[in-house]
Amino acid sequence: MLVDTHCHLDYPDLFAQIDAVVARAETAGVDRLVTISTHVARHARYRELAERFPNVFWTIGTHPHNAAEEPDTTVDEIVALSHHPKCVAIGEAGLDYHYDKSPRDIQRRVFRTQIEAARDSCLPLVIHARDADLEMIDILTQEHAKGAFSAILHCFSSGAELARVGIELGFYLSFSGIITFKRSDELRAIATAAPLDRLLVETDAPYLAPEPYRGKTNEPAFVTKTAEVLASARGLAPDELAALTTANAVRVFPRMAAFTQSAAAA
DSSP states (O other), X not given: OEEEEEEOTTSXXXXXXXXXXXXXXXXXXXXXXXXXXXXXXXXXXXXHHHHHOTTEEEEEOOOGXXXXXXXTOOHHHHHHHTTSTTEEEEEEEEEETTTOOSOHHHHHHHHHHHHHHHHHHTOOEEEEEESOHHHHHHXXXXXHHHSOOOEEETTOOSXXXXXXXXXXXXXXXXXXXXXXXXXXXXXXXXXHHSOGGGEEEOOOBTSOOOTTSTTSOXXXXXXXXXXXXXXXXXXXXXXXXXHHHHHHHHHHOHHHHHHHHHHHHO
């Protein structure tokens, strides 16, 4: 079984057919999904999805694209919303200097707020990093020195140095369908060098569908293709990679572990 550690089930392409999307994931062997927050203000929708489906979990946070829409959300507000038992992480938080949809100073401020919320809540931080490796390294190093926190570098497509620093800080690397693309040799090399106990897989659905679905709407069931390529890169059988990344997901998301134990006991 696999865990899709990062998808956006609230986005229209998926939400319009949510029952079928979840069912197809289960049929494909993807038994747990984490739907990721992009706006704190939309928390009710994420919570609703997690309460509706036993195998869906959620996060709370502000995507860097939307930082200017929620510049003043406080640590206390984020932490209060994170108390829901199926809220497993803070974020998606970070820096995106590729599109620059929010001013960079606001992105940095909102990112640091969410790092503090991750510390206070004892939940992992889901990190978005695009074209901002050097500043991301600086912020993560500075903030980790103030107090440790767990984190996932999601949809990892950055350079080897950010991967190295993230691993040194105890973070996880989550790989999306990008790793299946023909020109992703450098990314596959990073995945091959990373410790096995820090690897995760995700879709980032509805975006970044892996081969052979590239160009189509992505969905959690397709994470199996990403896992197959990652398994091949690591010289593992697909079922070995699935067991390994699932164990890593349950470890990084402590509340998911609690639900897994409850289900096993039932």
